[in-house]
Amino acid sequence: MDCLFCRIVEGSVPALKIMENDKFIAFLDINPRTEGHCLIIPKKHVSSFSDMSNEQTGDMFVFVKEVASRLAESLEAKGYNIFINNGKAAGQIISHFHVHIMPRYESEGIVIEAAFPVSEDAKQKLKETQQKLEEQPANKYTKEIISW
Numbered sequence: 001m002d003c004l005f006c007r008i009v010e011g012s013v014p015a016l017k018i019m020e021n022d023k024f025i026a027f028l029d030i031n032p033r034t035e036g037h038c039l040i041i042p043k044k045h046v047s048s049f050s051d052m053s054n055e056q057t058g059d060m061f062v063f064v065k066e067v068a069s070r071l072a073e074s075l076e077a078k079g080y081n082i083f084i085n086n087g088k089a090a091g092q093i094i095s096h097f098h099v100h101i102m103p104r105y106e107s108e109g110i111v112i113e114a115a116f117p118v119s120e121d122a123k124q125k126l127k128e129t130q131q132k133l134e135e136q137p138a139n140k141y142t143k144e145i146i147s148w
């Protein structure tokens with residue numbers, strides 16, 4: 001399989017790496033939305049967030065926190081966004097799972113707004129979703145979320 005991010009891991013495609021450990025790499029996005037916009041990828045190819053093991057997910061988010069904190073500090077950002085586009089429908093272009101970190105500064109005017117309408121129809125859909133989730137066998141993590 002020809003995967004751009006696997007080629008970055010191998011070193012056959014150059015990337016501006018900013019942090020790396022034995023499992024993950026952080027590098028600058030080639031089409032940055034803000035100064036310091038970077039991507040974090042697992043070195044081992046995984047297409048979807050759902051295919052990540054719990055251990056891998058935990059390790060990755062510890063790494064994401066480390067990168068985000070150091071990036072924001074060194075660039076004197078006032079905050080940052082962390083987001084994931086999972087699946088084509090959500091805008092995932094490279095099918096190698098990745099997390100975006102976008103350092104944020106003052107006066108950019110980029111706002112990510114909640115667009116889900118709080119209508120009676122929406123409330124009904126939320127209830128149906130909750131029921132479907134309750135019917136599924138849950139692990140200890142999802143149980144905590146549902147009862148929360």
Ligand SMILES: [Zn+2]
Pocket residue numbers: 003004005006007045046095096
């Ligand atoms: Zn890959």
